[in-house]
Amino acid sequence: MSSHPTTYVPKSAAAKWLESRLPIIGLVHSSFVAFPVPRNLTYFWTFGAILMVMLIIQLVTGIVLAMHYTAHADYAFTSVEHIMRNVEYGWLLRYMHANGASFFFIAVYIHIFRGLFYGSYKAPREVLWILGVIILLLMMATAFMGYVLPWGQMSFWGATVITNLFSVIPLVGDTIVSFLWGGYSVGNPTLNRFFSLHYLLPFMILGVAMLHVWALHVPGNNNPTGVPIKSGKDAVPFHPYMTVKDTFSIVCFLAVFAWFVFYLPNYLGHADNYVPANPAVTPAHIVPEWYFLPFYAILRAVPDALFGVILMFASIAVLAFLPWLDTSKVRSGSYRPIFRVLFWAFVVTCLVLGWLGSRPAEGIYVILAQIFTVLYFAYFLIAMPLLGLLEKPLPLPNSITEAVLGKKQASGSGMPVGAAAEPQSKG
């Protein structure tokens, strides 16, 4: 998946035979073995690999769960309990899948904030970034529909609230909603179609993720300095440098994941979802899963239903325009003194919005949600365009190597430190 011609030379006769018919080993080799990556990548650059692993975990556990699950309003809840109690290791598979969704979102949010800080959305990576926003949207749709499947109270009322978002569309809203439901309220037809789509969307995520990697391998990785690779000294080959770093990071991430699966399996969930769906009673306090809370807070901040819905979708859509909203030529936040402060203010804004989304929509919480919604959008629509014009960035290093080793060692040839640090880089 690289624009560079492969350096792979097949050795065995079988490999030669295959390579001349389908150059797939060469493709893998140039993408994940010889692929040059900046020598200064930190652990923040391992979340892409973590995301791939999480997607595979969701696919594998999901397909197995589907073998035991019944997508019918009368049986869905009991079939999930059946998985928990009767199916061999069913509890493990379900807890992996349910917590896997949460950890998937933890990883994707870290991955996104990494991109925000280091300006990874800027030219030439705009398409890469937009593909990422599409993956985020698909993940949200998938997780939302998955949460409906156990058919508990939160499933039912979450589905009701979210599908009703579309009813605010003028004129056609009610028709659209009854087409989403396949009835006059959330019911069995809704559950069935959500199951079908919950099965489908992860494979679409897989497809878009491949495009995402392809779009990455054309310009190559960004890095903590934001300065592109200029010479072979700035880069190391993907294998073994990145493969080992990714693997180590994956192991640490999965250790935390396992801690949740085994010791806190319901910590991130909601107790009301162990009550079967009841269309006549709404739980006293309905909240979405934690990963939707900031967006939910934005939705509720506005007293007007249509405007609230528009703002909520806009809060994600605005990400796609960021490459053109940010006017600064400097990528990395490390060299932007004011940006750096605003970036952390933005992180805090998102966290506060998340907290507000979990509070009841009354009194001071509504006012706070309004203030922080304004701050959220101000980051994209006011700070990003203006900052590029007003801020005076710090001097950039001449190269990645200079940033890592200092000016002297980077320019001096044959210095033992530099030489030892990159015995086999070629670029």
Place this chain on the structure above:
Amino acid sequence: MAQTTAAQEPTRRDFLFLATGAMGAVGVAAAAWPFIAQLAPDAQTVAAGAPVEVDLTPIAEGQIVKLFWRGALIFVRNRTPAEIEAARATPLDDLKDPEPDQARVMEGRENWLIIFGNCTHLGCVPLDFQGQYGGWFCPCHGSVFDTSGRIRSGPAPINLPVPPYRFVDDGRIVIGETA
């Protein structure tokens, strides 16, 4: 490709291209139709939406009864004189979706309020007798409804709608049919 006269005047190839394209577009639209239409409520769901008869005699004054019509929740409320009075005394200017109480109930049977039970914001079930006006309070995003089911504050855009219904006699209504 050889040079053609395409730039000067339309050729038979241009015609074929346009005609085929147009047919193709019609074909794609026709093929997409069933895939969209299948999303609509199916015949069984529609049939299950037949009118339902409700016996009002067991519903005491001040009581709210919940039932389902077409899978949608309906509130049947036997309002007390005080509740009717409160609804009627409200000036229309105070309302977000101005509608007199008289237009939401049937004349001579003012005590019977029959409305959809899903909040017009995002569909939660508002809690009975709660909120400032003793009507309903929606726990999801804080919409407050009065004793006529009208939106008084919060994000819900419109009043809780009145379903079609008719009185068979003093003690029975049919929801889903109009008089």
